[in-house]
Amino acid sequence: MNYEINGNTIKIYGANGFCADKTFDCGQCFRFEKSEDGAWEGIAFSHLISVKEDGDTITLSLLDGAPADERLISYLALDRDYESFDRDILSCTQGDETMKRAIETGKGIRIMRQEPFETLISFIVSQNNNIPRIKKIIARLCAAFGEEIHDRRGELVGYSFPTAKALLSAGGERIRECGTGFRDKYIYDAARAVECGEIDLYALREKSTEEAIAALMKIKGVGPKVAACVALFSLDCPDAFPIDVWVKRVMGKYYKEDFDYHSFGDYAGLAQQYLFYYERFLGGEG
DNA sequence: TGCCAGGAAGCCG
DNA sequence: CGGCTTCATGGC
Numbered sequence: 428m429n430y431e432i433n434g435n436t437i438k439i440y441g442a443n444g445f446c447a448d449k450t451f452d453c454g455q456c457f458r459f460e461k462s463e464d465g466a467w468e469g470i471a472f473s474h475l476i477s478v479k480e481d482g483d484t485i486t487l488s489l490l491d492g493a494p495a496d497e498r499l500i501s502y503l504a505l506d507r508d509y510e511s512f513d514r515d516i517l518s519c520t521q522g523d524e525t526m527k528r529a530i531e532t533g534k535g536i537r538i539m540r541q542e543p544f545e546t547l548i549s550f551i552v553s554q555n556n557n558i559p560r561i562k563k564i565i566a567r568l569c570a571a572f573g574e575e576i577h578d579r580r581g582e583l584v585g586y587s588f589p590t591a592k593a594l595l596s597a598g599g600e601r602i603r604e605c606g607t608g609f610r611d612k613y614i615y616d617a618a619r620a621v622e623c624g625e626i627d628l629y630a631l632r633e634k635s636t637e638e639a640i641a642a643l644m645k646i647k648g649v650g651p652k653v654a655a656c657v658a659l660f661s662l663d664c665p666d667a668f669p670i671d672v673w674v675k676r677v678m679g680k681y682y683k684e685d686f687d688y689h690s691f692g693d694y695a696g697l698a699q700q701y702l703f704y705y706e707r708f709l710g711g712e713g
Numbered sequence: 714t715g716c717c718a719g720g721a722a723g724c725c726g
Numbered sequence: 727c728g729g730c731t732t733c734a735t736g737g738c
Binding site: 715716720 | 736737
């Protein structure tokens, strides 16, 4: 992989099979949509970002005109060697035909390195909810409490994800008006814990997976599944293994009752994502 | 209509 | 600890 930066654009050559469709559509992020010209557009780091795939070349552009930097490469995990991760999973699961098929099907998925606070709030919203509605609620939270983002012509193109401070000063009542239902108090408590320094999300990137998950679960409304999602999708914990209804389904279908996900190895979270994609989008028939 | 959605808290035995 | 109920909301 190498790259070149030119103003608000960064081109990455030799991205080793990165697949934008799978990466943005596999349920790990809720703010990217495919535009008419085939590029994926979404907001991260308070910038409107476009991700265009052209063979083995990936073009990342900041459509709001901000200068591009390496942070975007890290955001999409384009600097990681996924072939070696896949080999590691396969060596841990020798002869596992289901995992082989899941990897083959999900090839090109990258576990993103999203912003921890956005990931935390997003997966609190996700509990007992479905993906289309999760996206709607998050979009409303951003429009209500985020900052406006404009393209180079000055047109409003979206909103940044709200800060903890913004959610805190909004209050539970106005959070609820975004359609969060009973999760309003959880979102508020998470914002409070972050804003008052009770939890330092970025510091958790330096901790072990177990420590990070334990710290996250101190927040009201954050259980094992949400904590594992935050750890996996934003805190550099590739062994975090979120267990949701889809994974339960695929595990119940292909694995024994007493199966321990730790046997998937150091990249169990990537294995989980392959299984999720395999079951959810292809019903395990791919 | 009832059921489910990338769950977790509260309560009960 | 393990199991059950409840929690808003919308789409089907």
